Amino acid sequence: MRPSVQLWYISTDVFPAVFSTKFIQHEIIGGYSHLFTVQGSDPQLMPYMLLAHMDVVPASQEGWHVPPFSAKELDGFIYGRGTMDNKNSAIGILQALEFLLRRDYRPRRSFYIGIGHDEEVSGHKGAMKIAALLKARGVKLSFLLDEGSVILDGFLEGIKNPVAVIAITEKGSITANFSVEKEQGHSSVPPKETSIGILAAALSRLEQNPMPNLFGHGPEIMILEHLASEFRFPLNLIMTNLWLFSPIVSRILEQKPSTNALVRTTTAITMFSAGIKSNVIPPSAKATVNFRIHPSQKVEEVLEIVQNTIADDRVKIHLQEAFDPLPISPWDNHAFGVQIFRRTLLDVFPDVSSVAPGICIGNTDSRHFTNLTDAIYRFNPLVFKPDDLPRVHGLNEKISVEGYEKQVEFLYQLIQNSDINKLPEPHANSHEL
Numbered sequence: 001m002r003p004s005v006q007l008w009y010i011s012t013d014v015f016p017a018v019f020s021t022k023f024i025q026h027e028i029i030g031g032y033s034h035l036f037t038v039q040g041s042d043p044q045l046m047p048y049m050l051l052a053h054m055d056v057v058p059a060s061q062e063g064w065h066v067p068p069f070s071a072k073e074l075d076g077f078i079y080g081r082g083t084m085d086n087k088n089s090a091i092g093i094l095q096a097l098e099f100l101l102r103r104d105y106r107p108r109r110s111f112y113i114g115i116g117h118d119e120e121v122s123g124h125k126g127a128m129k130i131a132a133l134l135k136a137r138g139v140k141l142s143f144l145l146d147e148g149s150v151i152l153d154g155f156l157e158g159i160k161n162p163v164a165v166i167a168i169t170e171k172g173s174i175t176a177n178f179s180v181e182k183e184q185g186h187s188s189v190p191p192k193e194t195s196i197g198i199l200a201a202a203l204s205r206l207e208q209n210p211m212p213n214l215f216g217h218g219p220e221i222m223i224l225e226h227l228a229s230e231f232r233f234p235l236n237l238i239m240t241n242l243w244l245f246s247p248i249v250s251r252i253l254e255q256k257p258s259t260n261a262l263v264r265t266t267t268a269i270t271m272f273s274a275g276i277k278s279n280v281i282p283p284s285a286k287a288t289v290n291f292r293i294h295p296s297q298k299v300e301e302v303l304e305i306v307q308n309t310i311a312d313d314r315v316k317i318h319l320q321e322a323f324d325p326l327p328i329s330p331w332d333n334h335a336f337g338v339q340i341f342r343r344t345l346l347d348v349f350p351d352v353s354s355v356a357p358g359i360c361i362g363n364t365d366s367r368h369f370t371n372l373t374d375a376i377y378r379f380n381p382l383v384f385k386p387d388d389l390p391r392v393h394g395l396n397e398k399i400s401v402e403g404y405e406k407q408v409e410f411l412y413q414l415i416q417n418s419d420i421n422k423l424p425e426p427h428a429n430s431h432e433l
């Protein structure tokens, strides 16, 4: 089956300078993905990489203010599937580069642009192949920037200003298929339990018994530690004394889905199918459950908890895909990428008062690049309010025109800021960055 991508916008017509510049090489990888190699003028500087993807999850035709693939503009917003996840980055990166090239800019530091075509189905044919190709060419990266976190505005009770959260790891994942088989028969003489009843009860046990709250066992605590001074009194005192207050804070965080996802391995029953006719005892019931693994756990440990919670041998478990949480990227004054992001945020988003390390609660193509660098960061320069979160993979995904322009500006500055060969001095102003 062909992936659901539109390729027309990555073309010579739309980005003439990108495609005609001598020091830029363009390759198609895996049939649809793009790899651009931008050769900098100083080969001594270690290259970096910008990553994005152009494939999207499906969109229902109902419930949208405009058709989901029309990219129509309404009240200052561009609506459409992929406007936040992640065509905004794919086009934004190329547009920033196009602008720079038109101003005769030649970067000093080389960089790669990878635009995958199958991120939403694990990136095995796109990003994974790009990573393998770069590895075979002996490439090492100073840092890599992908999607995965944003500038949060109004997510945390008690913080007034928008804060940029750059994910330094991402959760692991298990996609498991559960099934129960039972003898088919006449519905007038039903057994005590059907395959549907057995499977539904097992899944209900999984939902009713969430995985343990692991706040404080992984890097999620760093978000609050870094943002402590942003909280109003007395929350700032609580956040600066998490050694004492973490039991209370962990209970508060688990109340909302967006913060619950930070403190535990989550369990989402995403597919269920069973039954063939209203008067036939169903021969089988099947379900798919997607777990996103907290950074302090591993696949094995989660599977053991699942087995013990279900505690029913009639329920068979088949793993579709499973991988551990990703390594934690450096976050200190020597982390080149982090310093570049800070400086660029300060340049472009003066309202952002803090930059904190965080966790990507979903998964990204960047996880295929761990052989090329230990400095993998997931961050999209978009200001997110709480009602934006359900739009990702949901209805009425949209980006404001101003927000998209800011994204391009961020990338435009980031490319230039990355050209320095040593870490910048901290800015001498009152800004908290």
Ligand SMILES: CCCCCCCC/C=C\CCCCCCCC(=O)NCC(=O)O
Pocket (backbone or CB within 6 Å): 085, 119, 120, 147, 148, 149, 150, 152, 155, 156, 223, 258, 259, 262, 360, 361, 362, 363, 364, 384, 389, 392
């Ligand atoms: C301190 C408050 C934390 C709030 C946490 C919510 C922040 C949400 C920020 C961005 C959300 C969306 C990005 C997730 C990227 C996932 C990309 C994707 O869809 N990959 C496929 C997959 O995971 O299945």
Ligand SMILES: [Zn+2]
Pocket (backbone or CB within 6 Å): 053, 085, 086, 119, 147
């Ligand atoms: Zn995405």
Ligand SMILES: [Zn+2]
Pocket (backbone or CB within 6 Å): 057, 085, 120, 393
């Ligand atoms: Zn997505």
